[in-house]
Amino acid sequence: MRMSRRTVLASGTAFATAPLYVRPAFAATTDIIVIGAGAAGIGAARALRAKGLSVQVIEASGRIGGRVFSATTTFGVPYDVGAHWLHYAEDNPFVSYGKDNGFDLYAAPEDQVLYVGNREATDDEYDAFYDSLSAANRAMLKAGRKGKDIAAAEVIPDTGDWNMSTSFYTGAYEMAKDPADFSCADWYSSEDGTDWYCREGFGALFAHSARDVSVTLNTQAKTIRWGGTGVQVRPTPAP
Numbered sequence: 001m002r003m004s005r006r007t008v009l010a011s012g013t014a015f016a017t018a019p020l021y022v023r024p025a026f027a028a029t030t031d032i033i034v035i036g037a038g039a040a041g042i043g044a045a046r047a048l049r050a051k052g053l054s055v056q057v058i059e060a061s062g063r064i065g066g067r068v069f070s071a072t073t074t075f076g077v078p079y080d081v082g083a084h085w086l087h088y089a090e091d092n093p094f095v096s097y098g099k100d101n102g103f104d105l106y107a108a109p110e111d112q113v114l115y116v117g118n119r120e121a122t123d124d125e126y127d128a129f130y131d132s133l134s135a136a137n138r139a140m141l142k143a144g145r146k147g148k149d150i151a152a153a154e155v156i157p158d159t160g161d162w163n164m165s166t167s168f169y170t171g172a173y174e175m176a177k178d179p180a181d182f183s184c185a186d187w188y189s190s191e192d193g194t195d196w197y198c199r200e201g202f203g204a205l206f207a208h209s210a211r212d213v214s215v216t217l218n219t220q221a222k223t224i225r226w227g228g229t230g231v232q233v234r235p236t237p238a239p
């Protein structure tokens with residue numbers, strides 16, 4: 001089978017190549033190589049496998065999960081460094097998977113605590129922060145509802161002292177992006193519903209769910225060659 005760029009399945013950093021000449025062991029037996037064992041790569045591998053293809057995932061780091069990772073040593077309890085909310089629990093497959101596999105899942109608490117320096121905010125500060133946040137949400141809602149594909153930073157109003165906190169909350173904290181880097185239209189179309197937590201960590205849950213996928217760790221794809229009759233992925237350590 002010849003490979004063209006159009007047949008490459010691209011998703012995040014994950015993409016598939018076939019036929020594949022990585023290491024002799026893979027070349028003889030593998031239809032598809034997926035690069036990266038993050039959520040996209042594992043999802044791609046599973047979907048390809050369901051089509052009857054043999055799949056091998058190669059992962060540069062020493063673990064599965066990419067940005068879904070639970071650290072266990074930092075605080076002595078599982079701590080999700082990246083993804084931590086199981087969004088839209090009503091229809092999130094990780095919720096049913098977790099329940100079926102003995103993980104402790106629960107609705108993320110609604111109440112949050114605001115700190116100013118090393119003390120809890122006063123009532124006035126809470127009010128000022130929520131006013132600022134509401135103003136930002138209203139502005140993004142107004143633009144998003146009209147389908148405006150413009151950066152949130154363009155509509156979030158200047159609320160003075162609370163600007164940076166509002167930017168952090170609406171951006172890095174909720175969207176993993178600064179308000180300059182996500183669109184009101186995308187924000188508006190993101191799912192609503194309930195967010196859940198996993199006590200053992202979303203990363204632990206994700207890694208558990210990927211146990212059945214064949215992943216070679218500590219193997220970084222260095223070059224992908226498109227010429228000739230196939231595609232070559234050259235990893236380190238070299239074959």
Ligand SMILES: Cc1cc2nc3c(=O)[nH]c(=O)nc-3n(C[C@H](O)[C@H](O)[C@H](O)COP(=O)(O)OP(=O)(O)OC[C@H]3O[C@@H](n4cnc5c(N)ncnc54)[C@H](O)[C@@H]3O)c2cc1C
Pocket residue numbers: 011012013035036037038039040041058059060061064065066067068081082083084085086087176219220221222
């Ligand atoms: C701080 C933070 C909080 C977040 N919170 C949430 C949340 O609460 N809920 C939620 O659903 N989402 C959340 N997200 C988003 C979510 O984590 C990501 O959308 C998702 O994990 C991305 O998956 P991915 O597979 O596309 O990429 P990644 O997770 O980045 O995976 C890419 C993988 O490819 C590997 N790789 C890269 N290059 C190579 C190479 N050349 N060769 C081999 N391997 C390679 C990397 O090592 C990595 O493991 C958050 C993200 C961040 C950063």
